[in-house]
Amino acid sequence: SQKIEQNSEALNIQEGKTATLTCNYTNYSPAYLQWYRQDPGRGPVFLLLIRENEKEKRKERLKVTFDTTLKQSLFHITASQPADSATYLCALQNYGGSQGNLIFGKGTKLSVKP
Amino acid sequence: GAGVSQSPRYKVAKRGQDVALRCDPISGHVSLFWYQQALGQGPEFLTYFQNEAQLDKSGLPSDRFFAERPEGSVSTLKIQRTQQEDSAVYLCASSLEWSNQPQHFGDGTRLSIL
Numbered sequence A: 001s002q003k004i005e006q007n008s009e010a011l012n013i014q015e016g017k018t019a020t021l022t023c024n025y026t027n028y029s030p031a032y033l034q035w036y037r038q039d040p041g042r043g044p045v046f047l048l049l050i051r052e053n054e055k056e057k058r059k060e061r062l063k064v065t066f067d068t069t070l071k072q073s074l075f076h077i078t079a080s081q082p083a084d085s086a087t088y089l090c091a092l093q094n095y096g097g098s099q100g101n102l103i104f105g106k107g108t109k110l111s112v113k114p
Numbered sequence B: 001g002a003g004v005s006q007s008p009r010y011k012v013a014k015r016g017q018d019v020a021l022r023c024d025p026i027s028g029h030v031s032l033f034w035y036q037q038a039l040g041q042g043p044e045f046l047t048y049f050q051n052e053a054q055l056d057k058s059g060l061p062s063d064r065f066f067a068e069r070p071e072g073s074v075s076t077l078k079i080q081r082t083q084q085e086d087s088a089v090y091l092c093a094s095s096l097e098w099s100n101q102p103q104h105f106g107d108g109t110r111l112s113i114l
Helices: none
Strands: A003-006 A010-014 A019-026 A030-038 A045-051 A056-059 A062-067 A072-077 A086-094 A108-113 B005-007 B010-013 B019-024 B031-037 B044-050 B053-056 B065-068 B075-079 B088-095 B109-113
Touching: A003 A086, A010 A019, A019 A030, A019 A086, A019 A108, A030 A062, A030 A072, A045 A056, A045 A062, A072 A086, B005 B088, B010 B019, B019 B088, B019 B109, B031 B075, B044 B065, B044 B075, B075 B088
Parallel strands: A010 A108, B010 B109
Antiparallel strands: A003 A019, A019 A072, A030 A045, A030 A086, A056 A062, A062 A072, A086 A108, B005 B019, B019 B075, B031 B044, B031 B088, B044 B053, B065 B075, B088 B109
16 A cells, blocks of 8 residues: 655654654655645645655755655754754655646654754 | 635534635745645645645545635635634645745644634
8 A cells, every 4th residue: 555654753853963753655756756844723734855866855954855765854953953843744746647637644743852 | 915824713613513714825836735734743744736736635624614616716615514623724835846845834823613
């Protein structure tokens, strides 16, 4: 069956450390993968998009990797801050799937302690 | 406004009533998506429009769910004869094109069926 798994429901780290979140998928052939941030009571906010032929993408303190052999994406936040505390969602669009709709994981709730 | 706007933010209805949820996408965005998000889960795709055409409604859970976007801008998601299992947050998203683009989400409508 097709699955997207974000390996931790919750991740607690100390301020200043690097947070690493994992997204694994099975039985999909994604054209690209996106990461979103969601705060309580709010809609998801787009962070980064990485295409299947890209290995790594960076934006300020954020870095995403995409390994189509391992069927895995890693999302890193360096020099983490309490303001980074939120739920992070990975999402992919499958080849052959509906035009544009995203398939989301359950999310990982990140807590950054001061 | 600059973002996707959804109304109402909260809706409480008795089982069996009909409800209508509205989405105002970002001006000029061709694609519009509806997702359903249960507590602690990622958003799940319901339906997709490109301009006024509903190209995919495969995610709608039953024939009680109906969506329209008659003029290619504002969209309405209607649920008839609501059931308790319809309680969830309904998210609307828009994007410039149909694929390979970030999706911009509204803050959702939280629907509670009593």
